[in-house]
């Protein structure tokens with residue numbers, strides 16, 4: 158799939174809930190995570206690290222971590238995950254006098270997740286951010302400290318079809334004003 162411009166890509170990117178059997182190429186996952194790494198962040202603190210989960214057994218186990226309440230059953234079809242972790246942010250000295258080190262981190266991690274998902278779309282991949290998951294179990298599986306903060310758990314795979322749903326968004330004029 159080819160995109161003419163960025164807005165077009167934004168319209169094409171949609172949460173994909175269920176994937177085809179086609180495996181995802183390692184190189185495409187590298188590009189997705191590279192896009193996340195290039196995201197902007199407050200003071201350029203880059204308060205993130207990424208885990209790319211592509212081993213099929215591990216993918217199955219991580220998928221189960223997102224189904225603790227039997228939600229997101231379609232996660233069973235996921236071919237890879239990119240998990241973004243929150244890391245300590247070192248802000249510039251002037252800013253850090255006023256703000257806690259993690260003040261910008263949630264927004265920064267959101268930007269990184271958006272970049273990952275947009276790059277996935279540009280590679281013809283489907284993606285869906287997962288909001289509810291067993292954080293402790295994921296930490297256990299990936300051998301990381303149990304109190305680690307997460308940015309996003311992003312499920313990836315090839316979409317089962319080419320259907321692009323119309324976007325459900327608040328009306329432009331209801332949420333934008335020019336002054």
Ligand SMILES: Cc1cc2nc3c(=O)[nH]c(=O)nc-3n(C[C@H](O)[C@H](O)[C@H](O)COP(=O)(O)O)c2cc1C
Pocket residue numbers: 170171172173174229285286287288289324
């Ligand atoms: C933080 C966050 C958590 C989300 N969690 C889930 C989820 O657990 N399951 C799911 O199906 N979609 C989840 N989504 C996807 C949203 O429902 C979706 O982005 C929204 O409905 C807009 O649709 P679109 O992404 O297709 O444009 C999540 C999105 C975000 C940003």
